[in-house]
Amino acid sequence: MSIQSLKTYLPENTSGYLKNWFSNYYIHIKITRGRSSKLGDYRKLPDNSHEITINSTLAPPLFFFVLTHELAHLIAFEKYGRRISPHGNEWKITFGRMLLESLEVYDDDLKPIIVKFSKSPKANFMASPALVRYFHVETQEDNLQFIERLQKGDLFIFRNEKYLLEGLIKKNYLCKNLDTGRQYSFKPLARVEKCS
Template sequence: MSISLLEKYLPNYCLPYLKEWFANYAIHIKITRGRNSKLGDYRKMPDQSHQITLNSTLQPQLFFFVLTHELAHLLAFDNFGNRISPHGVEWKSTFSKMLSESISVYDEDLKPIILKFLKSPKANFMASPDLVRYFHIEDYEDESSYIEDLEIKDQFTYRKQTYIIEEKRKKNYLCTQLKTDKKYIFKPLARVEKIN
């Protein structure tokens, strides 16, 4: 897929950065339907080309952010070798540099969040509460809440199942599914619907 075909998914003014980062690499971009498990991923292919998949449902700035994350894998492996950790120091410094270079692409209210994030990039988007909150503002104008906003012993539904919050463990929440009595760990920014 050529960079220009990505334009409908991207925010304004980001193509010069992508053209520089793509350079002469053979990169196959696949746009997928929304996946709950991940926003994007990177793979080096057997023929030495590169494949990046991205969710089609991402807002333009988040699409660009995730694409930058995945391209940082490619550039880190290319610059430092294949033996580096996927989300290790080399990837973090590469991703951080790319975010810093392209900061002008992001909206003014998002820039401080990106600048804070790039000081110590996280492997998982969900590990950055500020980013999660920012990108979910428009998506959740319904009755859903973050689990961190609920109290111990509150009941909630998640994916059509009912749970009760048992306790907080460090940052996460231990919950019991009422139907099966099984225990599950929820991240603080899991979107749930509180039962009143």
């Protein structure tokens, strides 16, 4: 897939960065259906070309962010060698530099989040609550919300099971499964359906 054919998925003014980052490599880019397990991935193919897959369902700024993440893998491996850790210091330095280099692509309210994130990039998008909050758009159709928006005593459904929010333990929420009586810890950005 060419940079030109990616334009429908990307914010404006990204082609210069991509041409610069892609220039020395032969890369297969596959646009996939939405996957809940990952937003994108990178791997080197047996013919020494590279493959990046990215979910088609991502908003353009998030699509560019994920593409930058995956390209950082390629560039770090090519620069430092294949023995580096996939999300180690070499990747963090590469990804952080690329994010700052392309900062103008992002909206003004997202730029401070990107700058802060670039100082120590996380391997998993979900490990950055500020990014998750920024890119998550709740819709009427899914009725899901972050558990951190609920109050103590609220009932909610998670994976077809009903829970009671009992309170906060450090940064997580202690919740009781009403069918089994067992208690579980939920991260603040778990998406749940509040019971009315």
